[in-house]
Amino acid sequence: MIHKVLSAWLFFSLCSMVFAQDSFQIKGLVINAKTLQPIEGANVIGKGLFSISSSTGTFTIENVARGTRSLTISHIGYSSNMVTIKVGPKMDSLTVALKESATQLQEVEVNGKSKKRQNQEYAAVTHTVSKDFLDKNRENSLMQTLKNIPGVSTINIGSGQSKPVIRGLGFNRVVVVQNGIKHEAQQWGNDHGLEIDQYGVETVKIIKGPASLQYGSDAIAGVVDIQALKLPLQNSLKGELNLLGENNNDLFGVSAGIQARKNKWFYRGRLTYRDFGDYKVPTDKINYENYVFELHDNNLRNTAGREADASFGIGYISDNIKSETTFSNVNAKNGFFANAHGLEVRSSSIDYDNSNRDIDLPYHKVNHFKITNNTSIAIGEHHLQLDLGYQNNHREELSEPVPHGYMPTPPDSKERIFDKNTYALNIRDSFSPNERHDLTTGVNLEYQDNNIGGWGFLIPAYNRFTIGVFAYDQFELHKDLHLLGGLRYDYGVLDSKSYYDWYPTTVNNSDGSTSYIYMQRAQNKTLDFGNISASLGLSYIHNTTTYKINLGKSFRMPLANELASDGVNYHMYRYERGNLDLDPESSYQLDLDIDHTTAAFSFGASPFVNLFENYIYLNPTSNYYETLQIYEYTQSQVFRVGGEIRASTTVLKNLQLNASAEYVYSRQTSGPKKDFTLPFSPPLSGLFSASYQFKNFLFFGEPEVKANYRITAAQNEIVPPEEVTQGYQVLNMAFSSKLSPFKSSMPVEMRVKLNNVFNTHYYDHSSFYRLIDVPEPGRNLSISLTVPF
Amino acid sequence: MSFSTKYIFILFLSLVFTSCTTDDNTKKDEQKPTISINYDEGFPQGCSQLVRGETYSFRAMVTDDVELASYSLDIHHNFDHHTHDDQEGSCSLDPKKTATDPWIFIENYSIEDGLTTYEINLSLTIPNDIDTGDYHCSFSVIDETGWQSRTSVDIKIIE
Incomplete structure (x- = not known):
């Protein structure tokens, strides 16, 4: 009840506006007290x-009435300053100097260091991604937005869904964390996206490398850590309204968020709704093997979708405790290309071309609650962090019932239903026995309960319990030399x-008789796994250059489908066979990172070498089950090497240039596909912007034009059943500005983006639709507005 | 200082990148096998009408650059018009209907070792007690590496 009252209060109190008379303007500048930088x-x-304050540190407050005013100037990482x-x-311009400090309770490390210094x-x-970056680069899904970071790519299905890939590895090898809790859905699947409202995201930390030490199983290739939202300021109420329109898939999106804090209690809420039609590709027909699919009006038939999300959070903060509880629900429905479902060519009497907005079969529905x-508690020198999570992921995959093999026509369209409950508890204690050590110990517990339904079988139902204990220490050897080492044990x-x-x-028996058998596809089995992970790294800061070296061992527990599946995936024309003898995947990786940053120039390189002892791989064999090719889960040694380089410079005062490149080389060095690469290997790619x-002119503030040119090489390294993908070059343009149509209100941020300016016809090697020769989306004009209030 | 380290790093990085492209000489099989019924003896051709009780030779030509491994033949009904073939021209389909006793033929066979060309030749008798109507007949072949190719053809089974 209290939540209802609170949320009603939250949403009705949006309408407060400030009107002032006899007004003046306060102008000022906020600078760092030590460096004098804005x-x-x-x-x-x-x-x-x-x-x-803007990027130059300046701020302006319009329409201020005559009198004495107090202003509080605050920023994360600095102690607040109050001026009167x-x-x-004849008012003078105000200059406020802030001292660096980070005694925010939400940061576990309480050591008076800036975020930047801590990262160094x-x-x-x-790699930390700010809200500013997310706003400026926003694409159709969170992961497509993050794709602009070197080393990060995506596996897409259609325009609305994508899953994270870090240095060429994805699925269950990348962990997505939100509010300290691992996001658990059906991430093993080819055609599953990420059920997270991208508007509710402020800061994302990306770890490109093994991170099992802190994140446990699955964090073998990297982590996308969506961090807890920043704490609202005392006695504040603010909100924003985001509007988005796109012309390629006729998308409209609206999201409204609000946050408020009295003194100790704070609240936030957000509602998001997005609705889009079929997306357009720069071709009027698709040639897949010998099939030709004519497209109506360039629409990729039945790829429309919609998404409705809501979240609400309530929190309490006092001197030594901070606790926030967040409820969120993401609900989405997405259509799949109608002419081929997976690799299977389909005919239907459904009139798909009647509307480009309807979502017909095949489609899926997903709800993630x-x-x-x-909760973080400070007790003396200890900082205790408790993260508690419950998630329910309910997914339904629907398609027109069609007989397959010996399976008669199923009774309904519910092909596969997955219902997964995940309970998680993380406890972590950070302790600084003295100035030079930062010792963290912790335990992670997780229980999953995965149920299945529908007439199609892919993975068995299962329960899974995992526990991991870890300890790591950050040791200051010297002011500029830090060592990070830790050890972890997991049991599942x-x-x-x-x-x-x-x-x-x-079944034709050997004695000539025929029997009719209800085949067993999965067995009752209990399997247990244990694993040690470890990490050791050094960071050395020399003036404006930071050097890092890190050696880590990470692991991943085999999934239920890898162990126990024994069924037909008709849409992929394959029979998938699990292997109960699989070991946990373990991977060793050596990472180097150098970052050199000055005011005018920055350069960075992060090469890595990686060795998998036993990569779990779905190997296409040369045998059939009935008339479908058998794919078997096997383990092979894999060697990978690659990295990213990045450089940026401010040539003229207002002109900034950025360049980055990413490359991964992968080889299976044992097993049935020795010398082949891994599936979905990203090609060499560079991004210049x-x-x-x-x-400023008229009511446009800080107008900025940005051009973004991606050059990607061909991917000739393939493994069955992939095809070679040609290289491509794509240009995206963007214009952004702050609009101040009314002097009394805060500026509205506007962004106009033109993606794929030349409507280039190209293929993305790691798109799910690549397998059926569907090119990437054509030209797209999008306009977004962020209205603060 | 910073400039020299930068160049050292670029050098190091380029070394890492180039050193790993040397073992590409290993010959890998990156070619799919081919499969076709588009030759004089290929059977059935698109829109063929097959008579119940008769015996036919189902023939398709398969090739591979390295070595063929196995093939399969799948014949199932298309009474619900759920799919279509990959042949030129489209066949006229009978009105949709519900299957009562459709013919299902699902078999796979291995190809003897060492062949790069092979003609699939299966002699099948259409059972007398099955539903007549539209059927979908699809051949597929896999090579030794695990590459697969498929082709399919729409046929009709009549009285």
């Missing part, structure tokens, strides 16, 4: 007054449930 994004707050000024004619000292290779609680039990076909299969900021 500070961007500082909150400037007074009674009824609000502003945020007399508002009247932390030996693991991480999540409750998390994050997987209990798979048996499954029998619902229809009989004709230039942005120019113009002078």
Whole structure:
């Protein structure tokens, strides 16, 4: 009840507006007290007054009435400063210097160091993505937005769904964490996306490398850690409205978020709705093997979708405790290309071309409900962090019932249903016995309960329990030399449930008789796994250059489908056979990172070498089950090497140039596909961008034009059943500006983007639709507005 | 200082990148096998009408650059018009109907070792007690490496 009242209060209190008379303008500059560099994004707050400092550190507050005013200037990583000024004619411009400090309770490390410095000292290779970057680069899904970071790519299905790939590895080899809890869906599947509302995301930490030490099983290739939202300021109420329109798939999206804090209690809420039609590709027909699919009006038939998300959080903060509970629900429905489902060519009497907005069969529906609680408690020198999570992922995959093999026409369209409950508890204690050590110990517990339904069988139902204990220490050898080392042990039990076909299969016995058998596809099995992971790294800071070296061992427990599947995947024309003898995957990786940053120039390189002892690989064999090719889960040694380089410079005052390149080389060095690469290997790719900021004109503030040119080489390294993918070059353009149509309100941020400017016809090697020769989306004009209030 | 380290790093990086492209000489099989019924003896041809009780030779030509491994033949009904073939021209289909006792033929066979060309030749008698109507007949072949090729043809089974 209290939540209802609170949310009603939250949403009705949006309408407060400030009107002032006899007004003056406060102008000011926020700088770092030590370096005298401008500070961007500082909150400037007074009674009824609000502003945020720009990238040059300046802020302006319009329409301030005469009198004495107090302003509080604050920024994460700095201690707040309060100034009092007399508002009247002939006011001087205000300069506020903030001292660096980070005594925010939400940061576990309480050591008076800036975020940037902490990242430099932390030996693991991480990349922090800010809200500003997310806003500026926003694409159709969170992962497509993050694709602009070197080393990060995606596996897409259609325009609305994509899953993370880090340095060429994805699926269950990349962990997605939100509010400290691992996001658990059906991430093993080819055609599954990521059920996270990208508008509810502020900061993302990306780890490109093995991170099992902190994140446990599955963090073998990397982590996408969506961090807890920043704490609202005391006695504040703010919100934003995001509007998005796109012309390629006729998308419209709206998202509204609000957050408020009294003194100790704070609240947030967000609602998001997106609806899009079929997306357009720059071709009027698709040639897949010998088939030709004519497209109506360039629409990729039945790829429309919609998404409705809601989240609400309530929290409490006092001197030594901070606790926030977040409820969120993501609900999505996405159509799949109608002419071929997977690799299977389909005819249908459904009139798909009647509308480009309807979602007909085949489609899927997914609902992801999540409750998390994050509590941090300070007890003396200890900082205790508790993360508690419950998630329910309910997915239904629907398609027109069609007989296959010995399976008669199924009764309904519910092909596969997955319902997964995940309970997680993480406890972590950070302790600084003295100035030089930062010792963290912790335990992670997780229980999964995965149920299946529908007439199609792919993976068995299972329960899984895992527990991991870890300890790591960050040791300051010298002011500029830090060592990070840790050890972890994990234990897991997987209990798979048996499954029998619902229809009989004709079996010709050796004595000439024929029997009709309900085939068993999965067995009741209990398997247990244990694994040690470890990491050791050094970080050395020399003036403006940071060097890092890190050696890590990570692991991944085999999944239920890898162990126990024994069934037909008709859409992929294959029979998938699990292997109960699989070992946990273990991987050793050596990472180097160098970063050199000055005001005018920055350069970075992060090469890596990686060795998998036993990569789990779905190997296409040369045998059939009935008339479908048998694919078997096998393990092979894999060697990988690659990395990213990046450089950026400010040539003229307002012109910034960026360049980055990424490359991964993969080889299976044993097993049936020795000398072949791994599936979905990303090709060599470079991204060049230039942005120019113009002078303010009319009501456009900080207008900026950005061009973004991606050059990707051909991918000739393939493994069955892939095809070679040609290289491509794509140009994207963007214009962004702050609009201040009304002097009294905060500026509206506007972004106009033109993706694939030349409507280039190209293929993305790691797109799911690549297998059926569907090119990437054509030209897309999108306009987004962010209206703060 | 920083400039020299930068160049050392670029050098190091290029070394890493180039050193790993030397073992590409290993010959890998990256070719799919081929499969076709588009030759004089290929059977059945698109839109063929097959008579119940008669015996036919189902023939398709398969080739591979390295070595063929196995093939399969799948004949199932298309009374619900759920699929279509990959042949030129489209066949006229009978009205949709519900299957009562459709013919299902699902078999796979291995090809003797060492062959790069092979003609699939299966002699099949169409059972007398099955539903007549539209059927879908699909051949597939896999090579030694695990590459697969498929071809399919729409046929009709009549009285």
